[in-house]
Structure formats: C-alpha cells, structure tokens
Amino acid sequence: MVQMRKWRPLLKLDASASQASYRKIAEGLVTAIVEGRLPPGTLLPGTREMAQLLDVNRKTVILAYEEAQTKGWLVSEPRRGTFVNAQLASRHLPSHAQQSFAPHILAQANAPYFDQNAQVTALHHRHDALFFDNGTSDHRLLPQAVLHRYYRNALRNSFASNTVRFGSEGTGYQLRCALAEMLRNNRGLAVNADNICLTQGTQVSLHLTASLLIKPGDVVLVERLSYPPAWEIFRKLGAQLVTVEMDEEGCRTDQVDRLCREHKVRMIYVTPHHQFPTTVSLHAARRQHLLALAALHDFCIIEEDYDHEYHFNGRPYLPLASDRAQRHVIYIASLSKALGSTFRCSYVVAPTDLIQALHRNAALMLGDADAVAQKMLADLINDGELKKHLRRVSKEYRARRETLQACLHEAFGDRINVREPEGGLALWVRFEDQIDVDQMVAAALTHGLVVRSGRQFSPTGQAENALRLGFASLNQEEIRQATLRLAHAANTR
Helix, strand or coil: CCCCCHHHHCCCCCCCCCCCCCHHHHHHHHHHHHHHEEECEEEEEEEHHHHHCCCCCCHHHHHHHHHHHHCCCCCEEEEEEECCCHHHHHHHHCCCCCCCCCCCCCCCCCCHHHHCCCHHHCCCCCCCEEEECCCCCHHHCCCCCHHHHHHHHHHHHHHHCHHHHHCCHHHHHHHHHHHHHHHHHHHHHCCCCCHEEEEEHHHHHHHHHHHHCCCCEEEEECCCCHHHHHHHHHHHHHCCEEEEEEEEECHHHHHHHHHHHHHHHEEEEEECCCCCCCCCCCHHHHHHHHHHHHHHHHHEEEEECCCCCCCHHHHHHCCCCCCCCCCCCEEEEEHHHHHCCCCCCCEEEECHHHHHHHHHHHHHHHCCCCCCHHHHHHHHCCCCCCHHHHHHHHHHHHHHHHHHHHHHHHHHHHEEEEEEECCCEEEEEHHHHHHHHHHHHHHHCCCCCECCCCCHHCCCCCCEEEEECCCCCHHHHHHHEEEHHHHHHHHCC
C-alpha cells in the first residue's frame, strides 16, 4: 500500500480550483489512476484516515469515494476496504504520463494554395499589413444602416410570426424565389425556386454538386490555370484531372473536343464570365462550341459565375446556363462578392431532379441555415436594395481598378503586361522573365504584403510568372502603398 504521508502530493489537489472539495479529491484520485500513480487493486486509506491526511471533513471523503465508485474507478468490499478497480488493468492504462491519441488519418496533402505559411499568419496581426487577395469586396463599403434595419426587421418578424421555429424551410423558399426572379431578370436564366439549392459558400456548392456527379477514376477537365479549391475537391473525390489550355479568347474548346475523343469526359469546370485567375471572358463563338460539345459528348459543364455583378465594359455576358437549348450546364454563384464573405450564401441552379438530390445531401451535411439571415437577404433582393448597393460600389471598384493599373505602370513600367479585364475585382499581371515572381512573393512578406504566386493556380504546379491582384478590398491609398511594397519586393535580391 502507498505510504500514508504520500497521499496529499500523490493526489495533486488543486487548491485554487473553484469546485467542491469532494470533487477535487475525486478528480485527484481519477487523475492518479489514469496516470498510473495508483495501480489497479491499490487499497485506499479508510475515509477517517484520508480525512485526517487531507485535513478535510470525513463526509467530504465519503462523497469523493462514492463519486469515484459510481463512475467505476473504485470498488468497495465489505470488511476489506476501498480499492482501485482491478478491472481497469484490462484497459492497458499507461504507467507514466497519459499518451495522446494519434489516429491514422486517411488524407492527402493539400495544394500549396492552402498552406498556412507562419509568416502570412503573423501578418494578420500587423496593423499595417496589406493583402492583394483574389478579388474580395470591401466590407467597409457595405450599407451598414440598411443591413442593420433589414436584419432587425427580419428578426422581429420571424419571432412575431413564430416562423423561426421551422428553421430555414420557409425562409429558404422565400430566398430561392427572390434569387430565381433576379436570375430571370438579370442573367436570362429560365428558372424558378425548384431549380435552386441554397448552400453556405461556393466551395460547399462545388463539393455537394461534384459528389453527385463524380466517381473515382472519372475524367474532369479544368483549365490550365484555375480555382484551386475546385480542382482539389475533384481530386479528393477521386477524379482524374486533365488540363485544357487557354488563350486570349478563353478556354480552348478545340482542345476540349480532342480530349473528349481521347477520354470519356464526365465533367468540365469553367469560369467563363471572368476566367479565374486570368480574368479573360470566354468569347461568344467558344461559348456556343462548348455547349455543342457537351451535347455531343454528353458531359456536364460546371459553370461558376463568381462575380457576375461587376462588369465594367459594356453589358455582361449571359451565363452559359441561360441558353434555352442547353441541358448540360450546372450553374453555381453566390452573394459573397456583393455583400462580402460574412454572408455565406451560395446557390446551385440545375434541373429539379439534381436539385432534389442536392437538398437531401445539404440537409444531411449542413442542417438548417440561418432563417433570419435568409429572410433579410430575400427582402434586400425584393426591395431593390441589393441592386442599389451594387450600382453604387461598382463605380468605386472601377476607380480602384484604374488606380491599381496606374500604380503598376508607374512602379514597373514595361517590365509588366497588365491585362485589362472587362469586369471583375482583380487584375492578371504578367512579369518579364527577369523578375522571379516566386521570389518576389516571398520577399513581399518581409515588406508586410501578402500576395499569391501565379504557380498556386496551376493544377500541375507549373511555374507561372504572373500574379492575380485583387483591388476591391483596398482603398486607393492602400492600393498605392501595396504597389510600392510589391515594387520593393521585386527589387529585393
């Protein structure tokens, strides 16, 4: 038996803990058992003796012993005493410190796009850090008073009508109706609420959709430069990725035709409005060719229209999904570029049978959405407030784009080629060969600037001496400072 004088340090009682004394003693006993300091079968002092050793009331020790017995750590035998449960030996308790659980994880490494560089993480805590992101909108431009009023009204109405108890079932339908009308009027899609499934972010939409379409080994076409979360999702689902080249008119549909004759293509993922990351818009002839190829070779087109709202040169292109004759396009979009990433509202537009399957999977994986937020978003769309906000901020984003173009030309001169897109919230900038973009990106961190290397947008990891520079989330002074830091990074050796 453990010597009496060793019981107090052996139990390691925490005098500063706020819980009842008997709980401290019970937890001290359990910890000593788990850590192997009280082996199974150990005889404990009687309650009177333990009370004297710990300088507590005997009733406190009785309660502690009873607590530990109830949970199976101790057993009491009449006329023999209280013991550490001998059956605990079969659990192979560690003899020293408790070891951490390390399960075998069936996972592949993510693409470099997702790597969390320690320096990048540290920059988030610097007040002067600047970020050239992928093309995020500026939360500071949101109509805060309008959003407050609409959310307050949605919250009050939801509770007053008691509809909030039904979760997002009713409000989800209202939002789908509002989105359907918006898509009919602004994007030419002949849809109704039954053609829309709501999700909580574009990547969720992509995963839910692809998981219904892809089985391991299926061939999926992606452009040579593309959105990393999309092709990583396809890879995780077991797809075989095949890349398609691009040029100044967008995706090379002649290559799509050739690849379809070489492989049984299941799906192609495209961002035709403003190609990600290069910003080029897919020309009309190629749009029609791609739709014809989908019908000919029977593959699905996943069309992500991530920033349709922002088109500065002429009228925006209508989505592929707006073609009345097509039967192969699944359309994915969101409100994140309009209202910021705080509002996690994405949606999938597809035939009703696919939408029903998506609803079932979304219910399983996501559960109920925020009913009040859905009510607010539906009202913002129906009352024209969202359209009014987009009209106002588009003017500011156009000015920010012009500022970034001017700053880049001033800082780099003829060492860069800046593609002026028809719309969107980012520029694609190609650098001369003497500037190593990968080195420049690493050096930019030391100047308090975060920017992604062009290589990160390649599914094959191919070097790309270009950058995607999002301008919308920076005001004009921040754009000037960020460009200066980028120039300093380019000159760092």
